[in-house]
Amino acid sequence: MRAVRTALAAVLAMAVTGCGFVGMSDDGGSEKGKVRKVSLQVAAEEADGIMLATMTSVKPELNWVHYAPTDEGCDSYTIDGKATGSxxxxxxxxxxxxxxxxxxxxxxxxxxxxxxxxxxxGVNRSKAFPAIYASTPEDFRLVAKVGKKGQFFFGITTPCFILSKVEDPKTTPNGTPFEGSVVPDPYVRSDFWSATTSIPSTSPTR
Known part of the structure; x- marks a missing residue:
């Protein structure tokens, strides 16, 4: 799954790219700020926790799966002389x-x-492909967006931390993992989320 490079994954990566973000600095991203000296694996696990909390906040629950986790270097930025990644x-x-x-x-x-x-x-108010973007106080970048056939995708990108081997997420999805490089279209019906009747608007606002 780590090698999956679908076009949609590329779009999400561009939307939430963290390459170049300083690891949890206290001055808005400057290298002069205080930086957490943790490994990229630790940061990825924190991202997994944020993602899990986001998915479990939705009631009735959604059927969801992990796909295409990636990591990359952060160019020339270092922490204590060590290479970093996101x-x-x-x-x-x-x-x-x-x-x-x-x-x-x-x-x-x-x-x-x-x-x-x-x-x-940020908020994309497109009728066909709406999206909402957010950042945590530690500068983890989040996105929730709608793709083709109304399918929801979520992404979270870490700031730059000390480069290390990064394992696939250990958090357990409630959907069935899929094989191959193509994300399946949504297929699980929900009495609530699949209903075609409107409910009071809760559209995202700034």
């Missing part, structure tokens, strides 16, 4: 979310992220 975790939702319920789901995500103390950094 990791990206991704989730694909297999629940069918109707057009009438997509804004509501984004609203749930927005409220969870705000409640966790994250900053909403």
């Amino acid at each position: 990791a990206t975790r991704r989730v694909a939702v297999m629940t069918i979310v109707s057009q009438e319920r997509r804004g509501s789901l984004l609203g749930v995500i927005e409220r969870h992220w705000k409640g966790a103390g994250y900053k909403i950094t």
